[in-house]
Amino acid sequence: xxxxxxKVSHLSKAFGAIQxxxxxxxxxxxxxxxxLAGENGAGKSTLMNIIDGILQPDSxxxxxxxxxxxxxxxxxxxxLGIGLVHxxxxxxxxxxxxxxxxxxxxxxxRSLLVDYAGLNGRAADILSGLxxxxxxxxxxxxxxxxxxxxxxxxxLTLDCRVLILDEPTAALTEKExxxxxxxxxxxxxxxxxxxxxxxxxxxxxxxxxxxSVFRDGQYVVTHNVAETTPTDIVNAMVGRVVDNRYPAKxxxxxxxxxxxxxxxxxxxxxxxxxxxxxxxxxxxxGLGGLIGAGRSxxxxxxxxxxxxxxxxxxxxxxxxxxxxxxxSIREGLVYLSEDRKGDGLFLDMSIAANVSxxxxxxxxxxxxxxxxxxxxxxxxxxxxxxxxxGHVGQPVSALSxxxxxxxxxAKMLSVNPKVIFLDEPTRGVDVGAKLEIHRILRDLANAxxxxxxxxxxxxxxxGVCDRVLVVxxxxxxxxxxxxxMTEQNIMYLxxxxxxxxxxxxxxx
Amino acid sequence: MTTQTxxxxxxKTSGSGWKRLxxxxxxxxxxxxxxxxxxxxxxSPYFLTWENMRAMAMAFxxxxxxxxxxxxxxxxxxxxxxxxxxxxxxxxxxxxxxxxGVDPWTASLIAIxxxxxxxxxxxxxxxxxxxxxxxxxxxxxxxARGACLLGTGGRPLGLFxxxxxFKFIGQGSIGVIPVVIVIFVVVVxxxxxxxxxxxxxxxxxxxxxxxxAAAYSGIRTKKVIFLTTTLCSALCGFxxxxxxxxxxxxxPTFGVGMELNVxxxxxxxxASLSGGSGTIFGAILGTILLSVVSSSLALLDxxxxxxxxxxxxxxxxxxxxxxxxxxxxx
Numbered sequence: 001x002x003x004x005x006x007k008v009s010h011l012s013k014a015f016g017a018i019q020x021x022x023x024x025x026x027x028x029x030x031x032x033x034x035x036l037a038g039e040n041g042a043g044k045s046t047l048m049n050i051i052d053g054i055l056q057p058d059s060x061x062x063x064x065x066x067x068x069x070x071x072x073x074x075x076x077x078x079x080l081g082i083g084l085v086h087x088x089x090x091x092x093x094x095x096x097x098x099x100x101x102x103x104x105x106x107x108x109x110r111s112l113l114v115d116y117a118g119l120n121g122r123a124a125d126i127l128s129g130l131x132x133x134x135x136x137x138x139x140x141x142x143x144x145x146x147x148x149x150x151x152x153x154x155x156l157t158l159d160c161r162v163l164i165l166d167e168p169t170a171a172l173t174e175k176e177x178x179x180x181x182x183x184x185x186x187x188x189x190x191x192x193x194x195x196x197x198x199x200x201x202x203x204x205x206x207x208x209x210x211x212s213v214f215r216d217g218q219y220v221v222t223h224n225v226a227e228t229t230p231t232d233i234v235n236a237m238v239g240r241v242v243d244n245r246y247p248a249k250x251x252x253x254x255x256x257x258x259x260x261x262x263x264x265x266x267x268x269x270x271x272x273x274x275x276x277x278x279x280x281x282x283x284x285x286g287l288g289g290l291i292g293a294g295r296s297x298x299x300x301x302x303x304x305x306x307x308x309x310x311x312x313x314x315x316x317x318x319x320x321x322x323x324x325x326x327x328s329i330r331e332g333l334v335y336l337s338e339d340r341k342g343d344g345l346f347l348d349m350s351i352a353a354n355v356s357x358x359x360x361x362x363x364x365x366x367x368x369x370x371x372x373x374x375x376x377x378x379x380x381x382x383x384x385x386x387x388x389x390g391h392v393g394q395p396v397s398a399l400s401x402x403x404x405x406x407x408x409x410a411k412m413l414s415v416n417p418k419v420i421f422l423d424e425p426t427r428g429v430d431v432g433a434k435l436e437i438h439r440i441l442r443d444l445a446n447a448x449x450x451x452x453x454x455x456x457x458x459x460x461x462x463g464v465c466d467r468v469l470v471v472x473x474x475x476x477x478x479x480x481x482x483x484x485m486t487e488q489n490i491m492y493l494x495x496x497x498x499x500x501x502x503x504x505x506x507x508x
Numbered sequence: 509m510t511t512q513t514x515x516x517x518x519x520k521t522s523g524s525g526w527k528r529l530x531x532x533x534x535x536x537x538x539x540x541x542x543x544x545x546x547x548x549x550x551x552s553p554y555f556l557t558w559e560n561m562r563a564m565a566m567a568f569x570x571x572x573x574x575x576x577x578x579x580x581x582x583x584x585x586x587x588x589x590x591x592x593x594x595x596x597x598x599x600x601x602x603x604x605x606x607x608x609g610v611d612p613w614t615a616s617l618i619a620i621x622x623x624x625x626x627x628x629x630x631x632x633x634x635x636x637x638x639x640x641x642x643x644x645x646x647x648x649x650x651x652a653r654g655a656c657l658l659g660t661g662g663r664p665l666g667l668f669x670x671x672x673x674f675k676f677i678g679q680g681s682i683g684v685i686p687v688v689i690v691i692f693v694v695v696v697x698x699x700x701x702x703x704x705x706x707x708x709x710x711x712x713x714x715x716x717x718x719x720x721a722a723a724y725s726g727i728r729t730k731k732v733i734f735l736t737t738t739l740c741s742a743l744c745g746f747x748x749x750x751x752x753x754x755x756x757x758x759x760p761t762f763g764v765g766m767e768l769n770v771x772x773x774x775x776x777x778x779a780s781l782s783g784g785s786g787t788i789f790g791a792i793l794g795t796i797l798l799s800v801v802s803s804s805l806a807l808l809d810x811x812x813x814x815x816x817x818x819x820x821x822x823x824x825x826x827x828x829x830x831x832x833x834x835x836x837x838x
Contacts, residue, residue: 305724326726335724343720348784349713357714357725360707368705411725 003030004066005193006051006082006162011060013046020046024060024219026212028162033184033194035204035225038214038237039430044197045087047214048164051195052084053077064162083155087166087197089147091139091154098123098135101154126153130183131176145176152180156187163187164195169203181207201230213237216430246463247442250283257281259317260450261333261419263302266311271297272474275311279419284441284451286465288458288490294474295454296338299421303328303335315418329358332418336408336425338454340401344408347397351389352378354396355410362414381410385440402433409440419450426460438464458487470494533778533830537793544800552807560803562686568799569692570747570754571770572792576699577743579774579791580709584736585716585783586634586641590626591744591770592763593652598623598748600656603665603758612674616752620745626652627741631734641737649767656760665758678754688750695743700788712736716783772819773798776826798822 006028013021021043028034036044049055051062053071062069064080071077077084091100098119123135130149139147148168155163165184169177184194184207196208204211205225213220213236220236257280266275272294279285287295301309305325313320315331322328325335337344346354355378356363363374378392385406389399396407405425412420425441426434441464445451455461461468467481470493478493480486548555574591581588598619605615626648633644680687703709714722715732722729752758777794779786798819805815 324726324728325724326728329726337721337724343718343724346714346717346721346784349717353710353713357722357727360710364707367707369707369710371705 004028005030005064007063007066008047008051009061009063011047011050011057011062013050013055013057020217021050021057022217024214024217026219027222028193028195029210030161030193031188031191032209033188033196033207035208035211036195036197036214037199037204037211037233042214042237043217044214045166046217048084048166048195048197051077051162052082052164054084078158078160081159081161082164083158083160083162084164085148085151085155085166085168087168089144089151091147091150093140094138096120096136096138097127097133097142097150100139100150101126101135101157103154122157123153126156129186131179149176149180152183160192162193162195164197166197167199168196169198169200177203201233204233205230247439250445250466257283260315261302261452262312262314262317264312264314266298266301266309266313268297268301268306268309271306271309272301272471275301275476277469277476277479279450279452281448281450282445283466284445284453284464286461286468287452287454287471288461288468289471289477289494291456293471293494295471296423297474298471299335299423299452299454303333303421305335329415329417332416334358334412334415334417334420336412336420336422338423338427340404340408340428345396345404345411348395350393351382351387351396351399351407352392354378354407355381355392355414358411359415377414378410381413382406384413385410386436400430400433402429402436405429405433405437409437413444417449419452420444421452421454423454424456425453426455426457434460458490461490462487534787534790534793537777537790537797541793541797541800544797544804548800548804548807551804555804555807560807564799564803565689566686566754567803568795569686569688570750571766571773572692572795573695573743573747573750574740574766575770575773575791575795576695576788577740578770579777579779579786579788580699580703580712581641581736581740582771582774582779582781583703583716583783583786584712584733585719586733586737586740587645587771587781588630588737588740589642589645589767590630590649590652591740592766593649593656594623594626594741594744595748595751595766596656596760596762597626597652598745599752599758599762600659600665600760602749602752603667604659606667606670607665612670616749619749620742623745623748624738624742627738627744628734630741631737634737635730635734653760653764660758660760662760664760667752667757670753670756675753675756678750678752678756688754691750696788696792703788713784716780716785718784769798769819770795772823776823778830794826 004027006026008024008026011021011024011026012019024043024047026047036047038044046055050057051071053073053076056072062071064082069080071080071082074084092103098116101123102119120135127133127135127149130153131146133142133146133149139150142150152165152168168180181203184196188194188209196204198204208225210222210224211228211233212222213233215237223232259278260281261279263278264276267273275298277285287298289295297306300306301311302313303325304322304327307324315333320328320331320333322331322333328334341347346357352374356369356374360369363370363377375392381387382389382392387406387410388403396404399407409422409425422441426437429437438460441451441453453461453465455464462485465485467479468485468490469476470478470480470490472494480489480493545556554560574595578588578591601622602612602615602619605618606612610618630641630644630648633639634641677687677691682690703712711722711727711732714725714727715729719729722732751762773794774786774791775781775794776797777787777790777792779791801819801822802815805818806812810818
C-alpha cells in the first residue's frame with residue numbers, strides 16, 4: 001500500500017533471558033490514529049523505544065516510506081521525523097517552557113548562540129493550539145497536565161511525520177483530554193501518523209482509526225476500530241475469553257465469624273482519624289478510595305510503620321502492644337508496600353535473601369545464617385506460590401513483574417503471619433500472574449489468614465474482596481458488601497460525603 | 509562462594525547463577541594477581557624473594573584492616589573519606605599519651621575509643637541530622653588532620669622508649685610470619701565470615717541494597733548505618749595503633765590519600781558505591797592487586813608519579829569491566 005509510512009517486520013528484542021519482542025510486525029499509515037493495546041509487559045513500550053531509537057532491535061527491519069532505516073538514537077529518529085512523547089514527563093523543571101520545547105531543536109542547531117527572544121515567540125505559536133500556557137514560565141510551576149501538553153508541543157516542533165503518544169491521558173483531566181483528542185485529529189488531517197498507546201477502551205473506540213493488539217511480546221492482530229468491539233480487543237489482549245476471573249468468595253457468614261483484627265479509633269494527625277473496623281476470619285477486606293485518601297497511611301498506622309498513630313488494635317482479641325513495625329511482624333502483622341521495586345524488594349539480592357528478610361531468625365541459629373535452610377524456605381514458599389525461577393540464588397531483578405510480586409508475597413508468608421496487608425498487590429503484573437495472586441489470597445483467607453487489600457482497580461476490589469471499606473480524606477466514609485459492592489457505590493463513597501451516600505443506598 | 513542452590517521450579521534457568529558470577533570476579537582478580545607475579549618474577553629477580561614478599565604483605569596488611577571497615581560501610585550505602593586522617597589521629601593520640609606517661613596499651617585503647625567516638629559522631633550527623641556521608645566524612649577528614657597537626661606541632665613524634673612487647677605487634681614475628689600479617693588474616697577471616705553468614709551483617713546488605721525496603725522489613729536502617737560508620741572509624745583506630753607499633757613513631761601526616769587507595773581496593777574487589785554489594789575477600793584481593801602493582805612499579809624503577817597514573821587507570825578499568833558484567837547479568 002502506498003500510504004504506509006512506517007512498517008516494522010520480524011522485529012525481535014531480548015533483555016537477558018526475557019524475550020520482550022518476538023518476531024513482531026506493525027504497520028502505520030499516513031494520517032491515521034493507530035492505537036496500540038496490550039497488557040503491561042506485552043511489549044508496546046519496547047517497540048516504541050525501538051522505533052524512537054532508544055533501544056536497538058536484535059533482529060528485524062524497520063521501513064520508513066518504503067526504505068529500510070536504522071534508527072540508532074532518538075536524535076536519528078527526530079531527523080527521520082519520528083517524535084515520541086513518553087508516559088513519564090521528562091522536562092527540565094528549572095528552565096522555561098519555551099526552552100524545553102526547543103530543547104531538541106537547540107541541540108540540533110548549528111548556531112552558537114540561543115535565540116531566546118525568537119524562542120518565546122515560536123513557542124507561543126505552537127502552544128496556542130494546545131492550551132493556555134505562557135512560554136516564559138518555568139516548567140516547575142506548571143501542573144502535571146500542562147507539563148504533558150508541553151511534552152506534546154516539544155514533539156510537534158520537530159516537524160514529525162510519525163508521532164507516538166504513550167498513555168498521554170493518564171495524567172489529564174477529561175476536559176484536557178478532549179482538547180488533546182481535538183489536536184490529535186487535526187494533526188492526523190495534516191497527514192501526520194499517530195501511534196496512540198492507551199489502556200482505555202473508550203478512548204481507543206472514540207478516537208482511533210485502527211488498533212493493533214500485542215500480547216507477551218508478540219503481535220496478535222490489527223483491526224479497523226469500526227469493525228471490532230471492545231470485548232474482542234480485551235479478549236485478544238488477554239488471549240482467552242475473559243469471564244469468571246475471580247475466585248469464589250467467602251462462604252461463611254462474615255458477621256458471625258470470629259474477629260482476627262479489631263481496630264478502634266485509630267488516628268494519626270494530618271493523615272487519618274477515627275478509623276475503626278473489624279476483620280473477620282476467612283474474609284478478604286478491601287480498602288477503596290481515591291489515591292491520596294489515606295488508605296496506605298491507615299495500614300502503616302496499624303502496623304506501626306507510622307509510629308505516631310494512636311488508637312487500639314486488637315489481634316485475636318488481645319490488644320496489640322507494638323511500638324515498632326519489627327514488633328508487629330513478630331506479632332503476625334505484615335505489610336506489602338505498593339511500590340514493589342522502590343521499597344518492597346532487594347532487587348540485586350537473591351530470591352532466598354529476599355524471602356528471609358522479615359525474620360532472619362527463622363533461618364539462622366545463634367545469629368549465623370544457615371544457607372541451606374534459607375534456600376529451602378524460599379524454594380518451599382516458591383513452590384507453594386508457583387514461582388517461576390531458575391533457582392532461589394538468582395537475583396530478583398531477573399524475574400518478571402508477576403514473579404517479583406510472588407517473591408514479595410513469599411517474603412510476607414515466611415513469617416506465618418496472622419494478618420497480611422497488601423497495597424496494590426497486582427500493580428504492573430500480567431493477567432496470568434494476577435489471577436494466580438487472587439487465588440493465592442483466597443486460599444490464604446480460607447486457611448485462616450486475615451487479609452486486607454488496597455487496590456485502585458475497582459473491578460479487582462469488587463472481584464476479590466468480601467467487603468470494601470471506602471476511605472475518603474482520612475476517614476472511613478462507608479462500607480459496601482454483597483450486591484452493594486458496585487463501582488458506582490464505591491466511587492460515590494470515595495468522592496462524596498457519607499451523608500449523601502447513605503441516601504444513595506450504600507451501607508455506611 | 510559455595511552456595512548450595514536448590515531449583516524451586518524448572519523454568520527459565522540461566523544455569524550459572526548470580527553467586528557464581530559474583531565468585532568469578534574474585535577468581536578473575538586472583539588470576540590477574542598470579543599473572544603479575546609470573547611476569548614480575550621474570551622482570552626482576554628480586555621480586556619473588558622472601559624479603560620482597562614480606563615487605564609487600566606488611567605494606568598492605570594494616571591498610572587491609574581499614575579496607576575491611578570501608579567495604580562494610582560501602583555495602584551499607586555509606587562512604588568515609590576520613591579514614592587516612594583518623595588512622596593518623598589514632599597514632600597521634602596514642603603517641604602523645606605514651607609520651608605523657610600512660611602505658612602504651614592503655615594509650616592504644618584510648619586512641620581506638622577516640623576514633624570510635626569520631627565514627628559515632630559522623631554516624632550521628634548522617635543518621636540523625638540527615639547529612640550525606642560524603643560531606644560529613646570530608647569535614648571529619650579535615651578536622652582529624654588538623655587535630656593531628658595541632659597535637660604534634662606538625663612534627664613526627666619519636667617513640668623510642670616503646671616497650672619491646674608493644675613493638676612486637678608491629679615488628680615481631682611468630683615463627684616466620686610477621687605478627688601484623690597474623691592480625692590482618694584474623695581480622696579478614698573473621699569479618700569475611702560474619703559478612704557472609706551472620707544475620708547482623710545480612711542487615712547491612714539489606715540496608716545498602718534498598719534502604720526503604722529494609723525499613724519496610726522491620727530493619728532499623730539508621731541504626732545499621734550508624735554502626736557501620738562507627739565500625740569503620742574504630743578499625744581505623746586499630747590500624748593506627750598497629751602502625752605506631754610498627755614505625756615506633758606517630759606521624760601526623762600519615763595516611764594522606766589513603767582513602768582513595770582504600771575505596772579503590774574495595775571497589776576493585778566488587779563493592780558498589782551505591783551499596784548492597786561487596787565482599788571482604790574481594791576487597792582484600794583488590795588491596796593485594798594495588799599493592800603488587802605499586803611494588804612492581806617501584807622495582808621496575810618507574811617514577812612515583814607514573815605509579816599514581818597507573819593505579820588510577822587500573823581502578824577505572826576494573827569499574828568499567830564490572831559495569832559491563834553487571835549489565836550482562838541483568
